Structures are given as structure tokens and as C-alpha cells.
Amino acid sequence: MRFNPKARLDTSRTSGGGGGGGFGGGGARIPIPGGKASGGIGTVIVLLVFFLITQCTGVGPQVLGDGGGGSSSVGTGTFGGLQAGEGGDTGDFGSCQTGEDANNDENCAFVAMENSMTGYWDSQRDLSGRFQPEQAVVIFSNQVQTGGCGSASSSVGPFYCPADQTIYLDPTFFDSIFEQLGGQDTTFVRAYVLAHEYGHHIQNLLGTMGQVRTQQGPDSDAVRLELQADCYAGMWTAAAEGDGIIVDISDQDITEGISAAKTVGDDHIQSQTTGRVDTSQFTHGSSEQRIAWFKKGMTTPDSIAGCDTFKARDLDNP
Numbered sequence: 015m016r017f018n019p020k021a022r023l024d025t026s027r028t029s030g031g032g033g034g035g036g037f038g039g040g041g042a043r044i045p046i047p048g049g050k051a052s053g054g055i056g057t058v059i060v061l062l063v064f065f066l067i068t069q070c071t072g073v074g075p076q077v078l079g080d081g082g083g084g085s086s087s088v089g090t091g092t093f094g095g096l097q098a099g100e101g102g103d104t105g106d107f108g109s110c111q112t113g114e115d116a117n118n119d120e121n122c123a124f125v126a127m128e129n130s131m132t133g134y135w136d137s138q139r140d141l142s143g144r145f146q147p148e149q150a151v152v153i154f155s156n157q158v159q160t161g162g163c164g165s166a167s168s169s170v171g172p173f174y175c176p177a178d179q180t181i182y183l184d185p186t187f188f189d190s191i192f193e194q195l196g197g198q199d200t201t202f203v204r205a206y207v208l209a210h211e212y213g214h215h216i217q218n219l220l221g222t223m224g225q226v227r228t229q230q231g232p233d234s235d236a237v238r239l240e241l242q243a244d245c246y247a248g249m250w251t252a253a254a255e256g257d258g259i260i261v262d263i264s265d266q267d268i269t270e271g272i273s274a275a276k277t278v279g280d281d282h283i284q285s286q287t288t289g290r291v292d293t294s295q296f297t298h299g300s301s302e303q304r305i306a307w308f309k310k311g312m313t314t315p316d317s318i319a320g321c322d323t324f325k326a327r328d329l330d331n332p
């Protein structure tokens with residue numbers, strides 16, 4: 015995946031935030047993740063506990079696939095960037111000016127992806143007019159305070175908070191939890207994850223999120239919501255190349271994205287963490303379903319209706 019070196023990036027909707035003083039003072043940059051986070055498989059099990067809490071309360075943020083949803087308010091993370099009042103300049107991402115910066119810097123790559131996704135969804139007829147995000151993505155480290163979903167730590171994985179319509183993401187997710195589950199950290203895999211969370215934003219705007227009644231099980235509304243977010247990610251993927259910001263998404267990228275979808279399937283996560291698969295606990299869909307709906311989205315980049323998982327009779331065959 016490569017960005018157009020000449021593309022001008024808009025950093026206004028991406029900000030840094032997080033605990034541990036990472037962004038508190040003067041727009042410190044996130045260090046590029048290095049080394050494995052400690053925790054191992056135990057961390058994943060902690061995630062499942064988080065997940066159960068979320069399901070009980072029913073107010074958790076929407077998480078990519080690890081089931082985390084730390085909506086319990088613990089700690090006191092602080093917003094940085096725009097939220098901290100840096101005079102309207104994001105500061106943290108101020109050096110992300112062009113697509114070339116995105117090719118060379120993983121934080122700038124998030125800005126470029128957000129620009130591409132915002133541009134894509136803004137151009138969709140179903141959404142035009144109501145899609146004017148002021149803040150879309152907060153890149154945080156360690157811990158973050160959301161605007162309505164409580165505080166969350168990195169261990170919950172990337173998530174979307176419906177209350178403040180913002181995606182929260184700690185990049186260390188990719189070299190800790192995600193790799194422990196057998197995933198591969200590439201630029202496009204990060205884009206897939208972001209596009210999935212973006213899909214939840216679209217669902218929020220369209221009112222789909224409010225229609226979820228059943229929270230668990232292979233045919234539950236929760237699973238349908240998650241598979242739809244994968245489908246929306248596929249829609250963006252099919253349209254992104256050549257949009258002025260992204261010049262190339264290769265077949266290899268797509269293969270890796272599909273592999274990522276497999277990694278975060280409920281059955282895969284369950285077998286990695288507990289050694290068995292229990293479909294009654296499904297919240298995101300199986301690996302095969304996630305792949306199938308991502309691919310389905312790629313065939314229907316111009317029509318949201320192609321991703322209607324709620325009408326689908328057989329989630330295995332979109």
C-alpha cells in the first residue's frame with residue numbers, strides 16, 4: 015500500500031490523546047512500537063473478561079475483533095491534541111503534510127487513511143450532508159478518556175465510541191495482541207482495522223447501531239453489525255486506490271487484509287485463547303464470515319445496500 019507522495023493531508027480530524035503523559039505537554043509523537051508488549055496470551059484472556067463486562071452493560075464501544083470494550087471508568091486519562099486546547103492545531107500530527115510523509119511515518123499513515131476514508135464516505139449518496147466529522151480518530155498510548163464511553167486502556171484494542179463519534183486506536187495493538195493471535199502488522203492491515211471502525215461510524219450515522227437487540231450468538235444482531243463493518247471496510251478498499259491519496263493497494267495487501275480478518279474471527283480467537291469454539295459466545299462472526307463479508311464489500315463499492323447483513327439469511331454466503 016502506497017500513498018500519493020504529492021497528496022496534501024488534512025490533519026484536523028486526527029489527534030493524539032492518552033495517559034502516561036504521552037501527549038500532555040507539547041505534542042510529543044508516538045514512538046514507533048518496538049519490542050513485544052508483555053502479557054502474552056494472558057492479555058487476550060483479560061480482553062475476554064473486558065468483553066463480558068461490556069456485553070453485560072451493553073454500552074461498550076465497538077471493537078474490531080478482540081472483544082475488548084473497557085467502558086468501565088477507571089483511571090484518569092487526558093486528551094491531548096485538539097482536546098487539550100492546542101489552539102486549533104493538532105500539534106501531534108502537524109508534521110504530516112503530504113502523502114510522502116505518510117509513506118515514511120506510521121502516524122502520518124493513519125492521517126492519510128482517515129483522509130481517504132472520510133473522502134470516500136462523504137461521497138456516498140446515503141450519507142452526504144450529514145457526514146461532517148470534526149474529530150474522527152484519536153491515536154493514543156496506554157490509556158485514553160473518551161467523550162462518553164468512559165476510559166479505556168490499550169488492551170481493549172481499537173474501538174469506536176458512538177457517544178463522541180470517534181475512533182480510538184493505540185498502535186501498539188498491532189505488535190502485541192494482534193500478533194499474539196497470529197496476525198501480521200502491515201500498513202494495509204492497519205487500514206483494514208481503521209476502515210472497520212469507520213464502518214461503525216457509518217452505522218452510527220445511519221441508525222443501524224441502535225437496532226442491535228441480540229448481543230451474542232452466531233446469528234445475533236451483534237455479529238451482523240460486525241460483519242457489516244467488515245463489508246463497509248471492503249467497500250472503501252475497492253474504491254480507495256486512485257482516490258488521490260492512495261496510489262496503490264496490491265493483491266498482496268488484499269491477501270494480508272483477508273488474513274487479518276481471519277485473525278480476528280471469533281472462532282480463531284476462541285481457539286487461540288481457550289482451545290475450543292463456542293458459537294453461542296460469538297459477537298463478531300467467524301473468520302470465514304469476516305472474510306466473506308469483507309470480500310462482498312469489495313464487490314459493491316457504490317452501494318451500501320450490498321452490505322445488508324441484517325437481511326442476510328445465510329451469513330456464510332453473503
Ligand SMILES: [Zn+2]
Pocket residue numbers: 076077078079210211214240243
Ligand atoms: Zn467492530
